[in-house]
Amino acid sequence: MSAEEVPDVVVRWFRDHIDEIEGALEFTRIAGGRSNLTYRVTDEAGHAWALRRPPLGGVLETAHDMGREWRFLSALNPTDVPVPTPRAFCDDHDVWGADLYVMDFAPGKVLNDTESGEKVPQEARAVVGTSTIDVLAALHAVEPGEVGLDDLARPGNFVARQLKRWHRQAHSSAMDDLSALDAAHDALAARVPEGAVGIVHGDYRPGNIAYSPEGQAVAVFDWELATIGDPLCDLGHLLVSWTEPGDTVPEALPSPTPAGGYPTRGELIERYTAATGADVDIAYYLAFARWRAACIHAGVWTRYRAGDMGADADPDEVTGPEAIIVQAETALAELGD
Numbered sequence: 001m002s003a004e005e006v007p008d009v010v011v012r013w014f015r016d017h018i019d020e021i022e023g024a025l026e027f028t029r030i031a032g033g034r035s036n037l038t039y040r041v042t043d044e045a046g047h048a049w050a051l052r053r054p055p056l057g058g059v060l061e062t063a064h065d066m067g068r069e070w071r072f073l074s075a076l077n078p079t080d081v082p083v084p085t086p087r088a089f090c091d092d093h094d095v096w097g098a099d100l101y102v103m104d105f106a107p108g109k110v111l112n113d114t115e116s117g118e119k120v121p122q123e124a125r126a127v128v129g130t131s132t133i134d135v136l137a138a139l140h141a142v143e144p145g146e147v148g149l150d151d152l153a154r155p156g157n158f159v160a161r162q163l164k165r166w167h168r169q170a171h172s173s174a175m176d177d178l179s180a181l182d183a184a185h186d187a188l189a190a191r192v193p194e195g196a197v198g199i200v201h202g203d204y205r206p207g208n209i210a211y212s213p214e215g216q217a218v219a220v221f222d223w224e225l226a227t228i229g230d231p232l233c234d235l236g237h238l239l240v241s242w243t244e245p246g247d248t249v250p251e252a253l254p255s256p257t258p259a260g261g262y263p264t265r266g267e268l269i270e271r272y273t274a275a276t277g278a279d280v281d282i283a284y285y286l287a288f289a290r291w292r293a294a295c296i297h298a299g300v301w302t303r304y305r306a307g308d309m310g311a312d313a314d315p316d317e318v319t320g321p322e323a324i325i326v327q328a329e330t331a332l333a334e335l336g337d
Contacts, residue, residue, distance in 0.1 A: 006039070010051075013095045017088035018102060020047060027051070036066075036224055040105060048105035049087060050221075054098045055308050065224055066099035067091065072199075072223040073103060075147040080138045082219050106219035108210030117256020120215065127215030128256070129263035130271060132206060135217045136238065137275035140198050140231040149228060153197065158229030159288065160192050166295035173298035174305055175321055180328035181298070184291045187335050193284055195230030202226050204234045205241040206255050235272055236285030239265050240293060249330045250323070252293035283334060291331035294324045 006027040015021055023044025030038045030050075039051040052066060066089070073086040084103040091099050111117055111128065120128060144150040154161065167185045170178060201208075202225025210219040241253040244264045256262065263271075273280050297319040304318045319327075 007096060009094070010096050010100075013090060013092075014041065014051070014088075014102065017090075018049065022047065036069075036222070041102070049102050050084065050105045051100060051102050053096060053100040055303060066101055068226060069223040070101045072149070072226040073101075073221075075149050076139075076142065076199075079142050079147065081142065082135065082217065083223075084219050084221055103221075106210040106221060108212050108218045110207060110210055111256035112207035113254045114256065114258040117259030117262070120211075120256060120259070121213075122261050124213070124215030125259075125261040126263055128206065128211060128217075129268060131211075131215060131217040132209065132238070133268050133271045134275065135209070135220060136201075136204060136234060137272055139201060139204075139220075140234070140276055140278075142199055144197075144199055144228050149199065153228040157192055157195065158197070158200075158227075159195055159233065160189070162229070162233070162288075162292065163189050163192070166292050170295040170298045173302040175298045175301075175324065177321065177325065180325045180332070181291070181294060184287070184294075184328045184332040184335075187332055188284075188288055188291060191284065191335070193230075193281075195232065196278070197228065198231040200227050200229040200231055201234050202237075204238050205253055206257075207241075207253065231276075232278070232280065232282075232285045233288065235269070235280070236282065236289035237293070239268065239282065240286055240289045242268065249326065252290045252327050254317075283336070287331045287334040290327050290334065294327040294331065297324045297327070 011025060011027075014025065021043050026042050028040045028042075030040055037053050037055060041049045041051050052069065054066065070086055070089045073083050076083045077085060084106045087102045087104060089099070089101040090096075093099070109116065109119075111120065144153065163185060167181070170181050175181075201220065201223065203222055204220070208220060208222040209217045210221070212218050241251045241255045242262070242265055243251050243255065243257045244262075245260070251257070269280055269282060272278065301318055301320060301324070304315070
């Protein structure tokens with residue numbers, strides 16, 4: 001999106017809430033987003049910020065919550081979890097028709113596909129894996145009550161609620177064939193684990209992290225799905241977007257790991273277990289994460305088909321129905337007998 005397409009009222013609001021602006025502002029839509037829209041905002045002095053807002057239409061129930069993103073960023077900013085510094089929040093829908101917020105632009109490179117993974121120096125690829133796990137362990141070590149997030153906890157089993165939520169939203173999509181998603185849902189619902197309770201990012205993977213040239217994770221963003229729930233759901237989500245030699249099914253979400261040279265899933269699990277002391281029985285969480293990713297893809301594909309992801313949305317970045325079905329079938333197979 002060009003600067004001309006950002007409404008003047010948004011530019012005025014931005015100027016009113018960010019102090020150090022020098023000269024004209026330029027708003028540039030960041031390519032690659034599949035959900036909320038992100039804009040890099042720069043001034044003539046080289047200052048940079050990121051502005052986030054929901055999609056232009058087709059918003060699913062409880063999704064794309066800017067207030068939730070803002071709250072998690074604000075709560076975690078003083079902790080050991082690296083997040084961009086939140087700067088200003090707007091809940092006045094007269095500005096741009098929805099909630100939006102501004103944070104400092106995160107330094108580093110986002111590793112959201114094979115091409116980006118190939119650009120990482122060989123000696124930094126191991127660090128990408130270890131630092132990604134270390135940050136996840138740091139997140140899961142934060143007690144929700146100590147950062148004012150405990151009121152977000154809900155009674156009942158977190159995974160059971162997630163199964164109900166994403167199953168309902170998959171059925172709100174434009175997918176014609178939901179039989180594979182339904183079968184995997186039923187198998188997962190029949191063996192829900194009790195689970196621990198902690199902060200869950202909800203979409204934790206290299207595509208939502210900025211890395212230094214040395215491979216260190218320096219900023220985690222995209223907190224729209226964050227909540228209080230079972231932390232192992234984050235680990236499962238990361239692992240189904242992490243490939244290694246010998247894999248026969250594509251990752252559930254794009255990642256840098258097909259480029260090779262990154263730690264194995266087993267190494268990631270071992271490091272997470274050592275850092276957290278968690279008893280990790282990962283099979284269920286892998287299946288759940290793959291099924292949930294399939295449901296999310298169904299919603300993204302529906303918004304893309306309806307033209308609600310912006311004029312410059314890349315069709316190559318949208319997972320279609322056939323690939324969604326493969327992921328759901330794989331989730332069912334991963335559960336075993």
